[in-house]
Amino acid sequence: MRGQGKRAAVCGIIGALLLLLTGCEGDLLPKARDITTVELMQVIALDKGEGGNLIVTAASGTHSGGQSGEPKPPVVLKGESSTVFGACMSIQSEGNGYASFGHVEQCVLSAKATEQSMSSLLDFLERDPEMRMEAHLYVTEQDPAAELLTEVDEKEQSAAERLEAIGRELTIESFGWPVTVRDFMIDMEENSCGLLPVLKLVEEEKKKTIRCESMGWIQNGDYQGTLPPEQARAAAILEGKLDTGGIELHLSDGSVAGLKLTQANCTLDPVWSGGRLTGISIHVDAKADLAELQGPADLYSGAVQKELSQGMERQLKGDVQELLALSQKEEADFLHMERKLRVKSPAKSGEMEAHWEEWFPELNMSVEVHSVIERSYDLNRQEAAA
Amino acid sequence: MAFFSRETERAPYHPQKKTEFPGELTWEGVENIFHNCADFSKREVVSRSGALFRLCWLDGVVQSERLNDYLIRPLMTGGVPEQPEQARAVLTGSIWNMNVQVRDSLDQVAEDLTGGRAAVFLKNAVLTCTVETEAKRPVSTAENEVAEKGAKDSFVESLRTNTSLLRRHLRSPKVQIEEVSVGRASCTAVDLIWMDGLTNRELVKNIRAQVEQVDIDALLSTGDFETYVAQKKGSTFPQMLFTERPDRFCRGILNGRVGVLIDGIPLGGLLPGNLALFLETPQDREYHWLMAAALVLLRYGCLLLTLTLPGFYIAAASFHFEMLPTKLAMSIIASKQDVPFSTVFEVLVLLLSFEILQEAGLRLPKTIGQTVSIIGGLVVGQAAVEAKIVSPAVVIVVAVAGIAGFTMPSQDLANALRLWRFLLAVLAGIAGFLGLAAGLAALVCHLAGIESFGVAYLTPFAPNPGQPVEEHGVLRQPIPEVKLRELALKPENKRRQK
Numbered sequence: 001m002r003g004q005g006k007r008a009a010v011c012g013i014i015g016a017l018l019l020l021l022t023g024c025e026g027d028l029l030p031k032a033r034d035i036t037t038v039e040l041m042q043v044i045a046l047d048k049g050e051g052g053n054l055i056v057t058a059a060s061g062t063h064s065g066g067q068s069g070e071p072k073p074p075v076v077l078k079g080e081s082s083t084v085f086g087a088c089m090s091i092q093s094e095g096n097g098y099a100s101f102g103h104v105e106q107c108v109l110s111a112k113a114t115e116q117s118m119s120s121l122l123d124f125l126e127r128d129p130e131m132r133m134e135a136h137l138y139v140t141e142q143d144p145a146a147e148l149l150t151e152v153d154e155k156e157q158s159a160a161e162r163l164e165a166i167g168r169e170l171t172i173e174s175f176g177w178p179v180t181v182r183d184f185m186i187d188m189e190e191n192s193c194g195l196l197p198v199l200k201l202v203e204e205e206k207k208k209t210i211r212c213e214s215m216g217w218i219q220n221g222d223y224q225g226t227l228p229p230e231q232a233r234a235a236a237i238l239e240g241k242l243d244t245g246g247i248e249l250h251l252s253d254g255s256v257a258g259l260k261l262t263q264a265n266c267t268l269d270p271v272w273s274g275g276r277l278t279g280i281s282i283h284v285d286a287k288a289d290l291a292e293l294q295g296p297a298d299l300y301s302g303a304v305q306k307e308l309s310q311g312m313e314r315q316l317k318g319d320v321q322e323l324l325a326l327s328q329k330e331e332a333d334f335l336h337m338e339r340k341l342r343v344k345s346p347a348k349s350g351e352m353e354a355h356w357e358e359w360f361p362e363l364n365m366s367v368e369v370h371s372v373i374e375r376s377y378d379l380n381r382q383e384a385a386a
Numbered sequence: 387m388a389f390f391s392r393e394t395e396r397a398p399y400h401p402q403k404k405t406e407f408p409g410e411l412t413w414e415g416v417e418n419i420f421h422n423c424a425d426f427s428k429r430e431v432v433s434r435s436g437a438l439f440r441l442c443w444l445d446g447v448v449q450s451e452r453l454n455d456y457l458i459r460p461l462m463t464g465g466v467p468e469q470p471e472q473a474r475a476v477l478t479g480s481i482w483n484m485n486v487q488v489r490d491s492l493d494q495v496a497e498d499l500t501g502g503r504a505a506v507f508l509k510n511a512v513l514t515c516t517v518e519t520e521a522k523r524p525v526s527t528a529e530n531e532v533a534e535k536g537a538k539d540s541f542v543e544s545l546r547t548n549t550s551l552l553r554r555h556l557r558s559p560k561v562q563i564e565e566v567s568v569g570r571a572s573c574t575a576v577d578l579i580w581m582d583g584l585t586n587r588e589l590v591k592n593i594r595a596q597v598e599q600v601d602i603d604a605l606l607s608t609g610d611f612e613t614y615v616a617q618k619k620g621s622t623f624p625q626m627l628f629t630e631r632p633d634r635f636c637r638g639i640l641n642g643r644v645g646v647l648i649d650g651i652p653l654g655g656l657l658p659g660n661l662a663l664f665l666e667t668p669q670d671r672e673y674h675w676l677m678a679a680a681l682v683l684l685r686y687g688c689l690l691l692t693l694t695l696p697g698f699y700i701a702a703a704s705f706h707f708e709m710l711p712t713k714l715a716m717s718i719i720a721s722k723q724d725v726p727f728s729t730v731f732e733v734l735v736l737l738l739s740f741e742i743l744q745e746a747g748l749r750l751p752k753t754i755g756q757t758v759s760i761i762g763g764l765v766v767g768q769a770a771v772e773a774k775i776v777s778p779a780v781v782i783v784v785a786v787a788g789i790a791g792f793t794m795p796s797q798d799l800a801n802a803l804r805l806w807r808f809l810l811a812v813l814a815g816i817a818g819f820l821g822l823a824a825g826l827a828a829l830v831c832h833l834a835g836i837e838s839f840g841v842a843y844l845t846p847f848a849p850n851p852g853q854p855v856e857e858h859g860v861l862r863q864p865i866p867e868v869k870l871r872e873l874a875l876k877p878e879n880k881r882r883q884k
Contacts, residue, residue: 029817034729035703036722040715061716102708103715130708 033098039075040103042160046084046121047144048113054120055080056087057146058099061160074158076149084117084124102130106163107181108138108199110145111216111223118221122188125181133182136167139216139223140199148199153207162210163199170197174245174261175232176215190339193219193332195235198226219332227323234319237264237284238335247288249311255295257308259373263287264316270341270348271364277352279364280337282324286316286371305373313369324365331361407492413440413507415492420444420499431461433480437472443504443517452517453504456482461506473511481506483515497573523652525551528630530797535672540630545575545649551632552579552647552654556639560584566597568611572604572650576611579645586642586876592839593644593657608651615657618836622805624798625838627663628653634668642877658838658875660845662859664796665689670862679861685793686860692791692803693829696733697814697822699783703729705818722777730815732776736784737808744788845874 041058049055056079063072077099079090091099107125109117125131142148149159157165167178176197187194198216201208214232217224227235236242245261264286271279290299290308297304327335338356342349352359409415420426420442428442439461443453464480477486487503489495489512495505502518525547527533528540537555541548549563560582568576576597580590593615600614608628616625626646629635635654639645646655656663665685670678702710703718710718725732743762747755770776787807794800806829813821836843846859871877 030705030820032704032730032815032818033707035707035715035719036725038707038719040707040712040719042712061712063716063720100708103712105712132708 037097038100039077039097041077041099041101042103043106043108043149043163044088044101044104045108045110045145045149046113046117047110047146048116049080052116053080053082054084054087054113054117055144055146056084056091057144057149058088058091058101058104059149059159062154062158073154074160078146084120085128088124100130101128102132104131104135106136106138106160106167108140108145108148108163109196109223110143111139111141112143113145114139114218114223115221118188118218122181122185126185131181133180133185135181136163136178137181137184137196138163138199138212139196139218140201141226142199142201148201148210151201151208152210156207156209159210166197166199166210166212170212171236171241171243173212174236174242175213175229177236177239177241187334187336188218188221191333191336192221193217193334195227195334217330217332217334219330219334224330224332227326230315230319231323231326234316234323235335237286237316238266238282238320238323240266246291247312247315249308249315251295251297251304251307251311253295253297255293255297257290257294257297257311258292259288259308259312260291261286261288262374268337268340268344270345270352271366272348275351277341277348277355277359277363279366280341281366282320282368284316284320284367284369286312286369288312288371288373290373308373309371312371312373316371317367317369320367320369321365324367328361328363328365331357333360407496409492411490411492411495411512413442416442416495416499416505419492419496426499429458431458433461433464435464437509440507441504442499442507444499444502447500447502447519448504448517449519449521457504457506457515457517472508473513476506476508476513481513481515483517485516487514488512489514500573522547531629531631531634531668531795533631533633533672534669536668537631537633539632541632541635541647541652541654543650543652545577545647548632548647548652548654549577549579552636552645555632555636556581561639564594566594568597568600568602568648569605570601570603572606574605575649576605577645577647579639579647581639581642584640584642584871584877584879585644586878589642589658589839589875590644593646596839597646605648606650608648608653608655611646611648611655617838621832621836622802623661623833623836623843624664624796624802625659625836625843627656627659627796628798629656629668630654631668637668637671638663640882641872642875658841660838660841660843660874661799661833662846664799665794667795671865675862675864682860682862685795688790688793689803692787692794692800693807694810694822694826695783695787695790696737696807697810697825699780700730700733700811700814701818701822704815718777718779721779724774725777726774727776729780730811732780733784733811734808734815736776736780737787737811740784740788741804840876841874846872 040060042061043059045057047055047057058077058079060075062074077091077094079087079094081087081090088101107121109121125133125135140148152159152162171177176195179194179196184194184196195215195217197212198214200211200213202211214226214229215235216226233242233245236245242261242264247259247261249257249259251257264284267283269281269283270277271281293299299305323335327333327337333356337360338352342352345352407415407419417428423444425445426442427445428440431439431441433439441457460480460482461476473488477488487498489498489505495512495514498514499505502516503514504517506513506515522544523542525539525542527538531540539551541551552561558581562580562582564578566576566578568574578590578594578597596615600611602610602614605611612624612626612628613619618625627638629638630653632654635645635656638656643656643658646657648655665682670682673681707715722729727735739762743759746762747759749755750758767781771778771781791800791803791807794803806825810822810825813825815821817824833843834848842848866883869883870880871882873880
């Protein structure tokens with residue numbers, strides 16, 4: 001019996017091996033595709049094409065030269081179709097190898113194409129198994145958006161590398177924060193609006209590069225405009241996304257102070273009246289270091305310190321109020337007030353959910369900013385005092 | 387005619403005879419047994435009283451000074467006359483030997499002579515006396531299990547020396563040593579060692595029964611023994627731990643295992659074996675418990691690394707490159723530029739080359755072996771990378787997997803992992819992570835199916851019916867906290883300290 005079992009097993013193995021000689025390709029096993037035959041796309045840009053089509057431009061990063069040799073420029077491929085998926089598929093016929101979208105970490109949307117492409121892109125990103133929900137999403141007023149990928153000076157930094165650096169450093173510059181596909185989809189699902197970093201193609205010393213200086217506002221999938229940088233900073237404070245930032249204050253004696261924001265905490269409290277949400281009390285605690293002081297102002301004077309502190313409070317409060325006014329005016333809760341208040345008052349979460357759209361435009365926003373300037377680097381003055 | 391091979395008549399089984407040399411025990415009978423043996427020596431001795439004694443022995447296995455001083459001299463100078471009670475008189479006074487046995491069969495005498503004893507034929511009896519040679523390798527330091535702060539002694543080929551080492555470490559009279567002879571031609575003494583009142587008696591009984599069933603020509607290597615006592619013979623994973631350090635051997639016995647010492651083999655074996663046992667080292671008890679725990683964790687990590695890294699690399703680079711971080715994927719692409727082979731082929735060939743290098747290094751003398759390693763590993767490896775035959779990434783992957791395998795305390799376990807590493811790499815080449823996962827699932831099933839004398843191989847991870855694991859799992863606890871022995875071994879005395 002044991003011998004028979006052994007023979008049956010050998011027969012089975014030989015039979016399985018013979019299957020390989022039949023030439024039939026089964027779909028049971030995944031297909032191998034060696035990494036060297038693949039072009040790893042890292043950025044895609046979406047533009048509006050003719051006749052309602054979408055144009056997808058995909059770019060890889062700079063190829064290192066391998067064991068020897070010089071770096072090769074990034075590969076940029078373009079495809080057009082009525083869907084993002086179709087455009088990506090048409091790209092496959094253009095490159096030397098299989099264009100893989102599994103490493104796309106940045107998606108750039110043309111402002112003109114947002115209304116048409118946003119839902120298509122989000123649907124594609126959601127369903128495609130290769131695409132990453134952690135990819136960063138940007139919007140640009142540059143027309144076409146593909147120019148960000150093709151015009152940027154590759155000798156300095158490819159578009160993929162530049163966008164990666166922007167995503168990493170955005171919070172340091174205080175004018176925005178990186179938004180992932182996942183975050184933005186949640187925003188669209190909850191509020192039908194959200195903020196995205198806005199990219200620009202700028203020329204610096206005869207070299208074109210990409211910059212991000214503010215956040216753009218998307219409502220119902222359509223690009224509405226760019227926030228001024230100060231309001232973008234206010235949005236970062238209200239969202240708790242601010243790492244650091246700079247404020248320049250002009251004092252009454254003509255001095256100019258540079259303040260480095262080091263911390264900004266924001267708390268929101270609902271104000272209820274007769275079972276109705278009538279207002280939101282917003283309290284911002286900001287801390288800053290005095291980075292630079294130019295002019296005759298005496299730093300050790302209490303009046304100057306008070307002026308600095310008040311100036312900073314005034315500026316931040318103004319920025320926050322303007323941003324809130326815009327949000328209320330457009331009936332767009334892109335600052336996620338509802339979400340935050342419902343977490344704050346879980347007992348009244350249902351009421352807020354039911355009446356938010358009705359209550360939000362009429363809410364009385366009370367903003368309070370408290371600032372502390374913690375350290376001075378006025379070393380000359382200290383030496384003189386000594 | 388059969389499908390696979392010609393039908394051949396099976397060689398008949400020759401059961402071992404109870405009596406190899408039948409017949410009456412006579413001088414002529416013994417001469418007949420050894421008549422073709424050049425080392426068979428004999429002489430006649432006449433005592434002062436005129437009695438005739440005949441002696442025989444095998445040259446080389448006896449020590450001539452002992453034969454002369456403790457046997458021939460007292461017989462010649464003694465005054466034992468030929469009388470019916472001659473044997474008793476010789477036993478009580480005429481032979482200066484601590485171990486004298488009265489023999490009554492040719493089998494016994496033949497076995498004694500090959501075992502280093504001399505036979506003395508009296509008028510009415512035959513005696514055999516111990517005069518065996520003491521020429522043997524002295525106790526030296528362990529070569530493969532280096533002790534940093536522990537005992538430096540190691541087992542040698544002499545069984546009695548090994549049992550003496552054991553007795554020096556465990557002076558308790560409860561240490562039991564039971565001897566079984568294994569091998570028709572080698573008649574190798576195998577000692578089973580356990581602690582009375584501690585080791586599970588059922589375990590001892592089962593192991594004894596298994597050892598007694600071993601019926602082979604000769605027991606000359608550990609494999610001759612291990613294969614017979616292994617409960618799952620098809621497994622590449624070791625099921626019996628061999629150590630050259632007596633302290634580790636003793637610790638195993640104190641945990642409730644049964645020790646096995648084999649004459650001629652400078653290693654002590656411990657049964658039953660489980661995976662956690664093969665990942666322990668004697669040094670674990672020499673370090674601080676946190677350091678020891680970290681090192682054991684590292685070893686488990688290395689086990690996974692050596693098993694799966696080549697397969698993981700193949701799967702990631704050939705099937706699922708989207709799961710690699712972009713920069714890593716770009717580095718791999720850059721390193722593979724201009725290399726003409728596929729990733730699977732590259733990895734498998736390099737794994738094979740690694741095995742060839744390892745084998746070549748082992749077979750050659752130590753100094754030449756090192757040269758081969760340097761030439762093979764550094765020079766050829768570097769040249770292959772520069773010639774763009776293999777990519778540096780694959781060299782790194784195979785080297786890391788190989789080096790991680792060297793951290794395994796048991797060479798038998800490392801060998802099993804080498805085979806499975808190949809299998810997993812092939813499966814990853816066929817179906818990517820699906821293949822790798824299927825291979826790992828098969829491995830877990832295989833390991834879960836191994837049982838060594840009633841102890842599951844994956845003990846204490848599975849099965850564990852809520853028993854405290856203490857230091858016997860992955861993490862070692864401070865020694866005062868380790869109150870219990872390995873409960874999976876069902877020791878009669880479960881507690882090891884207050």
